[in-house]
Amino acid sequence: MKRFNIKPILFFGVAIIFASCTKEVEKPEAKDSPKANALEVSEGAAGTVVSITGSDLGGMKSIMFEKDSVFAPFNPVFNNDKAVVFRVPDDASGGNQNIVLTNSLNKQVVVSYTVLALPTITAVSNYNFVANTEITITGNNLNDVTSVGLTGTTETATIVSKTKKSMVVTMPATEVNTATLTITNSTGPTVTNQVFVNLDKAYKIFTEGYNNGFENASWGPASVSTEFAKTGTTSFKAGYNKGQWSADGFANWGGIASMPEYKFMSFWVKGASLPYTLYVVGDQREGGYGNSDTSVPIQIPANVWTYFKIPMETLQLWKKGGPFKQVGFFIKGPDAQDEAFYFDDVIFIK
Structure with a gap:
């Protein structure tokens, strides 16, 4: 069964009524003693339509949710002597509070309302x-x-x-x-x-240094660095010289047998001076370890840390059937100048 959200329909229905009224009568003036009825629906989340009815409600100039003094924008078209209609503002603070309506004579009327504001x-x-x-x-x-x-x-x-x-x-x-x-x-x-x-439960390749028998197996200038780190104090600095089309990464020359219990490979990367595309490569992937496999690209923005979490089904690190020994990142270029990327928390996740 299809379900329809009637709130917009009600809101625009009220809008039509107000618009029709404005064609027939002048905008009501503010009065000294505005009065509001109790709300039939006294709670709602951001964006909820609130309709306050009563007497002498014309000429309102502001509507404020009392907690943290958050003002609700409203259209004067939806305000006459008997009603004012508005929405709970996006930044309204949660909890029970008063809505304070002030007219152009600075006379106020207050109604109680509970804003539902989940984290x-x-x-x-x-x-x-x-x-x-x-x-x-x-x-x-x-x-x-x-x-x-x-x-x-x-x-x-x-x-x-x-x-x-x-x-x-x-x-x-x-x-x-x-x-x-x-x-x-x-x-x-x-x-x-x-x-x-x-x-503590992940399989670590590089965190605060090399783990589980892995070491630097890069074609370009790469090393453990304390210049930048996402977690702790060190990262793996992968350097790529201009125009070299090289692959930097890690090797465990004893080989790592298939580990089907691990479902993802994840890592943080701090980008270089420009946005680049790197490609994940591995010696037991179908394309091998080197500068020809472009089947798993990662887009790396410049100068900021970016998190990647790649399914093992995508990586296929044991595709050729044997233990994998190398995993790393290949770049086409770089064309403009030498570049460096910083990798941290290179891990497998169950």
Whole structure:
């Protein structure tokens, strides 16, 4: 069965009524004693249509949600002596509060309303963590968060600081491989789309240095660097000389047997001076390790850290059937000048 959202229909129906009235009568003036009826629906999220009815409501000049003094924009066409119609503003703070309506005579009328404002998450400073890792969460409606838990567990992060738009937490010790976060504020809980990775449970190629028998196997100038790091203090600096079409990366010459329990390869990359495309290569991939396999491109913006999480089904690191020994990143060029990229937390994830 198809479902229709009747809110826009009601809103535009009210708009037609108001528009019709404005053609027949002059805009009502403000009065000394505006009065409002109790709201039939006294709660809603951002974007919800609010219709306040009463008497002597004409001539309104402002509508303010009292918590954090957030003003709601409104069209005077939707305001007459008996009603005023507007929407809950996008940045309204959650919780019970007054809506304060002020007319052009500075006379006010107040109605009670509860704004439903679940936490929303738009970005995080890192997806990888160990116990006590500090992560900054960016979004909205975070100032009244009361708990941040690893979804499906009893383990909770410690809230270090919070504002409406951002929050800093320290992650707990845990035995889980990966987890989303359940973030709860006064409106209720929300589960993040972002999935966080326990580095202690990942298979590490490079974190604070080389791991699990891997070493530098680059064609260009590459090394462990302390110039930049996403996690900790070091990264893998992959240098590419102008016009060389080279591959930089890692090798374990003893070979790594197939590990079907791992579902993703992930890493952070700090871009070079310009946007570039690199290609993931491996000796047991169908295209081999070198400067001809372009089947797994990664687009890297300039000068910022970017997170990549690639399914193992896409990478096919054991495609040829034997243990893989090399994995790295090939570039066409660079054409303009020598360039350097910084890789951190190169891992496999279950």
